[in-house]
Amino acid sequence: MTAQLIDGKAFAATLREKVADHVAHLKRTHGVTPGLAVVLVGDDPASQVYVRSKQTQTLVAGMHSYEYTLPSETSETDLLGLIRELNADPDVHGILVQLPLSDHIDEASVIESIDPAKDVDGFHPVNVGRLATGQTTLVPCTPMGCLMMLREYGGRLTGQHAVVIGRSNIVGKPMAQLLLRENCTVTVAHSKTVDLASLVNRADIVVATVGRPHFVQGEWLKTGATVIDVGINRIDQGDDTTRLVGDVDFDTAKDIACAITPVPGGVGPMTIACLLANTVTACCRQLTLPEPVGLTV
Ligand SMILES: NC(=O)C1=CN([C@@H]2O[C@H](COP(=O)(O)OP(=O)(O)OC[C@H]3O[C@@H](n4cnc5c(N)ncnc54)[C@H](OP(=O)(O)O)[C@@H]3O)[C@@H](O)[C@H]2O)C=CC1
C-alpha cells in the first residue's frame, strides 16, 4: 500500500487565494485593509526565513505587513512597549511575536501582553481558555492547518482514535483540543509515555510534533492510519548541505499509512496560510464586519 500524499503546499495556496479574495472584498466594500505585525527579536537564521516568508505572503494576499526586527539584546520592557503600541494601533489587526524568545525575556509575559483580539497565534491564555471551553476564538495556526487537512483527507473524524505525540503549548495541546472538539478520542503522548509504539499502533490518526528527525517508525503505525507530520528538522548531509525532514520516517510510513503529509510541503505552508486567514478573521471581528467563510476551523 502506498499512502495518499497530503499536498499541504497546494492546500495552502488554495487557502491563500480565499484569503486574498476576502481581503479584496474588505477593501472594496469597507475600505479596510487587514494588517499583520510580525516581531522578531534576534537574528536566528531559521526564524528570519519564516518571518520573511510570512511577510511576502501577507503582501501577496493584499494585506499590510508591518515588520519589527529588534536586536537580540532588546529588553523585555522595550518589547512590551512595542506590543503596547501595536495593541493601540488601529491599522494593526494581528500581532505575531516569533518564538522562541531569548532567555532574558519571559515568554509568558510577552504573550499575555498581546491584545487577545489581535493574537493571531492563538497563544494568549484567554484564547487558550476559549478553545478549551468551546468558545469562538483565534485558533493556533499549526493545529488549525492540521485540522483542515484532516477534515479533507482523514475521512469522518467522529469516533476516530487520535494520538498526538508532543504536548507543546503551540502545537500538541491545541491540536488535542481541536481533535476533541471533532469528537475524536484523543491520547496525548510525550517523553514520559510508556510504550509509545504500541499506543501509536492503536491510532487511526497520528499527529507527530516532537522535534526529532525520523522518530515515528512506519512499523509502529496501524495499517490505514492518517499521519500528520509537524516536525521541521534540519539535518546535516555531511557535505555542507542540509536537508529538511519531519518527525516521521516517511519512507517506511508511506507503505502503511492511508494518507500522510510530506516535509517539506506539508504542515509548514499551511501554518503560514492559517496565519493570514486568522489576520483577516481578527480584522473582521475587531470591526464587527461579517465573518469570512472558510477561513477558520
Ligand atoms: N510545521 C510547522 O508549522 C511547525 C513545526 N514545528 C516543528 O514541530 C516540532 C515540534 O515542535 P513543538 O511542538 O514546538 O516542540 P517542543 O519541543 O515544544 O515539544 C516537543 C514535545 O515532544 C515530546 N517528546 C520529546 N521526546 C519525546 C519522545 N522520545 N517520545 C515522546 N515524546 C517526546 C516532548 O515531551 P515532554 O513534554 O515530556 O518534554 C514535548 O512535549 C519541531 O520540529 C518544530 O520545529 C513547530 C511549530 C510549527
Ligand SMILES: Nc1nc(=O)c2c([nH]1)NC[C@@H]1CN(c3ccc(C(=O)N[C@@H](CCC(=O)O)C(=O)O)cc3)C=[N+]21
Ligand atoms: N509565534 C510563532 N508562531 C509560529 O507559528 C511559529 C513560531 N512562533 N516559531 C517557529 C514555529 C515554526 N513555524 C513554521 C512555519 C512555517 C514553516 C514552513 O513553511 N516550512 C516549509 C519549509 C521552509 C524551509 O524550507 O525552511 C515546509 O515545511 O514546507 C515551518 C515552520 C512557525 N512557528
